[in-house]
Amino acid sequence: MSEMVLTILSVCLLQGLFITKTASENVRNEASTLELLLEKVEHLEAQQRKYEEVNRMQELEIQMLKGQILEDKGQNLRTRRENENPIAFYGKMMNVHTNVSQNPILKFNNVVTNIGDPYSQHNGLFIVPVSGIYVFSTTVMTETDSDAHVGIYVNDVRMTNVKLYGSEHRYDTMSQTAVFQLQKYDTVSVRHYEGTQILHYDYTSFSGFLLQEDYGQMQGGIIG
Incomplete structure (x- = not known):
């Protein structure tokens, strides 16, 4: 190869x-x-x-x-x-209020309902037992041709006005309802602040009840 x-x-x-x-x-x-x-x-x-x-x-x-x-x-x-605390009150006046002083607290001493004992017939105050939203109503009637100015008070502050002119038609009646947001120990009352100061006891009433309890901190005052 x-x-x-x-x-x-x-x-x-x-x-x-x-x-x-x-x-x-x-x-x-x-x-x-x-x-x-x-x-x-x-x-x-x-x-x-x-x-x-x-x-x-x-x-x-x-x-x-x-x-x-x-x-x-x-x-x-x-x-x-x-x-939840059931709170409710309804009462009527048992006697005619005459010649009362300025800003008197009307006493509804014919207490029909007082669940939870919020109302004192001795001083006429609804003392708020628990904080929450409350509903109050009042009906007032004047008699013998008299006029009257009445209001719902929270503590010492007038929150509503009810004006009756019985002098124009002998008798006059009016109702009012208000809702308040209140704190414990606030007081609510119906007071006469002007007029001839003569009311018909059998037709004058005051009521209030707890709508909803508040478990937090709330400020007092009318909300509706």
């Missing part, structure tokens, strides 16, 4: 070896890349399972908190209903 042929065969053999080595290296590189990708996928899957478990625990905690809130709310409503 000639020397040239041997040279060509050597070159071909070397090329074959080089190609085989390169192919093997490529296979190893591809396998390494696939292993890295597989590890990354497994890591991401593990993180996803971890997040899903955290979300599940958070959802369970939220449901437990919702249930506790609803239970506490129901218990609070039951407690408030159980502790």
Whole structure:
């Protein structure tokens, strides 16, 4: 065999070896890349399972908190209903008021209803037992051609006005209702502040009741 042929065969053999080595290296590189990708996928899957478990625990905690809130709310409503104070008063005058002084407190000593004992017939004051919203009404009648000016007072402040002109038609009557937002120990009364001071006792009345108790701090004053 000639020397040239041997040279060509050597070159071909070397090329074959080089190609085989390169192919093997490529296979190893591809396998390494696939292993890295597989590890990354497994890591991401593990993180996803971890997040899903955290979300599940958070959802369970939220449901437990919702249930506790609803239970506490129901218990609070039951407690408030159980502790709600029934307060109601209705009374009429038993005698004619004549020649009374300026700003007298009318005393409704024929007490028909006095639930919770808020009204004192001795001083004519409705003493607020619990803070809240109250409704008060008064009906006043003048007699023997007399005029009268009467008002509902909160503490010592006149909040309403009732003006009767019996002198024009012998008798005159008027009713009035007001809503007050009051604090505990405020007083409410009906007082005569002007006129000839003669009222018909059987047709003059005063009533009040608790509309809604307030468990917080409220300022006194008329709201409607």
